[in-house]
Amino acid sequence: MKYWISLLGAALAVAPSLVCAQKNALKAVPAVISGEFTGVPDSTTVAIFEPLPGVPLSYFFADGPNEAAVRGGRFSYRLRHAETGFVRYSGKYVPRNLSFVEPGARITFALKPGAGNAPPTVVFGGANAAGNNLLEQGKLLNGGPPDGSRIRAALAGAPTATAGLAALEAEAATPKALLMAALREHQISQRCYDVLTAEVEQRVLFWAGQALEFHFQNPAKANLHLQMPDAEARQLIQALCARYAPTLPRYRYSALGNLGIVAGLRAQGVLPGPAPTARTWAGHAPKFEQVFGDFGRFDYLPAPAQAKAVGDLMLTALAFRTMSPVDFAKVAADYQQLFPASPYAPLMAKALPKEPTALTKAGQNQTFGTLAVGAHALAFAPGLDTVRTLAGLVRQQFAGRPVFVDFWASWCGPCIAEFRYEPGLHEFASKNGIEVLYISVDKAGFREKWAALAAKNTLRGAHYLASEAVQESLKSAVPYLPTYMIFDKNGQLVEASAYHPSDGEKLYQQLRERLGLR
Template sequence: MRIMQWAVAGRAAAKHTWVAGLLAATAFVDPRPVVVSGHLDHPLAPQVQVQYNENLLTQEPATLLTAKLDAQGNFRLVLPNLPGPMEVTFRNGDQSTRLFLSPGDDLRLSLDAAKFDETLHYTGTGSAANNYLAQATLRFTTARPDHPQRKIGTATPAQIVAAADAYRQEQRAFFAEHVANHPVPPIFRAYVRQNADFERASTLLYYGGFHASRPELNTGAIPADFYDFLAPLRPAQDSALALGSRTYLGLLQPLADARLPGPEAQPTQASLLASAQATFGNGRSRDLALAHYVYRLFNFQSPEQVAPKIAIFQHLNRDSSMARAVRARYRRALAVSPGQPAPTFTLLDNTGKKVSLSEFKGKVVYLDFWGTWCHPCLNEIPASHELAKKFEGRDVVFVYIDVDDKEEQWQQTLAAKYQLGPGSVHLRSPDNAVPNAYNVQSFPTYWVIGRDGRIVSTRAPRPSSGAETVALLEQTLGK
């Protein structure tokens, strides 16, 4: 068995070395511009945007191009400096989709923005790759009842591996069927294959962490070789960053959380570097993992507690953009420390009514940042119901702010899973302004705000923490 595992890892490494070679071949600056043009029916906003070259830590775009729609709903955008083949984001209003573009592409899209994902269609250079992405987005969604992540709470280790393998095989078969009739560039083949591997790894990594913290689920011990799926992925990590893969970014963050020291640890410069290199190698993924490690500590510790680890990070860091992001996060954390006024906001609730935080002055607010795409968030819903019942009729308001969801998906989830009542307020943040004001970097995140509108806790316990959460709310009510 061990020999077989090494053979598999060797084949995977060879594949990813080939991918690195493809990227190296395109590493020179290709002067050819990319043109994205098209037509929108029922647009959600009078302009469209394409963003890329994001800061890998904050996801803020370094390049954001905007084109106004003409009277017929047509637009044309020229991307003059795409550094190479990569994933970019196309946006109209609060709807978005990913594109895969290469220098020289002349891509034309058409869609009815009222049915954004369902009507996307592409023609022109690059259309074969992007039509596949449009179709895959509809077919391979976490909303599917049979998605492996929906089995996290009940499956045994063997069952979750089988479910993740079957899902990846379906993805591979669907892609093979598409490219048989619509040839795509080799680099896009590599991108799709890597993303399927990363998605599988994310499911298994989440499963392992979820069950390690919940032995009462009694689904069986995690086998010693359960995490062997990680080693074959390592050669692909830096090439995935170069391709702008959001699927890989979605894996890197929880992987860094699992493999780097916990919030209470006091690593030395040498031990932190060794931990990062063991999982992420010595390339750009290592730099991003170290930056994420420090960045995420603000979710658990005060700025004063994080400061010594920032000093270690500064000695190890090789990316100035990540250093700037960490310093900015430190300043924001100071601004929303306990005792500071909670940032104000006004958002629409699930009935379309404007709701402001100031309306709850004189009451305790338990603030929950979540999303329908966030399985840990959804797993907290039953405990949220129980917590709200305990404080029914008292001066506690449970405010749920949904982030990064389309309204239809949000409303459907509320109707299916939440018990809507007078003590609960359901809001949707159409952009990142409110979560950014609260320095939210992970989901779910919980805050407690006192009767005076000042922050009591920036890291409140989850509803499932039971007595600990109740005690904090009781204590805040008594002030």
């Protein structure tokens, strides 16, 4: 998403070579992001997902290390690429929304404690702080479901396509006015204004397109209550997709996957377009079920749009390891053949393992292991994973011993935040003959990350990467993460919702009571 940079004609006329030199120098310098966290423990990790060359933003994929640790209440991270676009943060004490970056910028943010029981807030400083604070505060149609509800109400109340388009433009007018005021006060750059204004327009398409796509799929379930007839609704979505087409140059940095909406509307026949001559992506749809439920719709997009939309989802699949390397290599080969010049292709090639790892050898169990005192990696027991239920695992592996079970996942920030309280838990468990079992509900493709995090956080005890069968059996028993359970020495569940390790003595007293300890 991007408007081309607006430069003053006079400046170009007076010193074109100087302006070009300054632009090139600026582009060569990556942005720096730093944060101030009052009262946040050291070693708290901040993950940063930055725009990559030719790729606007992958919400989950990072081309290399992208973490910074808090030290002395501060952290600093230098982006590895000098790119314009959006940055996403992941962590307990970081911005909830995206922030805008441009080459050479220095961006700061500070965690501000909330008044009373109010949660803490994040306030941006540095370059384009006004724009990033609008993003953080959800004032650019990025505030979540309430914005979607307003867009739906604007659609429902319009009697014609023309009136609907005007109502949607009115919804975009307020955030655009906020950005214009910031530009006039020299609080944001022209580039920041262009990119954030374009993002507002893509938010309009996102909320409205999502509602209308669902309406055309199933009017009863969509519950949109349109005043306009369907013929007018079709005219409206066609006009909206033409005006805010995600493939337009000014939207090249958009962080939204609106091409999926366009593809769905074309597949339904709501938007005009030829039928696909090949169903490449429909053939790969089963492999992408965990990433996108209707992957075959992308066959209906023109080739350039396919390259971007499918590329985005392939990076997501890589990040979450939702398929085997062999399956992913097959999809990547088709992608490379269709789009050899795509900037996504080298990212996929770099991320794919060059040869099968020992972890995939037949007959080798790599899902149940232990981390011993002083060890730096999990040690795995021989044999295949035959466990089908949690109770079966406890009885099979810990006969005659009580067990404290910690359910977690590599993507669960609150789970990982609890790990810093593990030393106290382990001391209590060791003194009282209690085993500690960590059960991860990650997908199988996250096996390496699961094992690495267990070692990194020194989680001494037993570890199990739950199979699909066990995860299915846990759906009702573990509704959220983290969850903690206590089993007695007979393998009987005596506490289904135990206190957290951070609760300290409350947990230890609960263990004494449930297990009959003195």
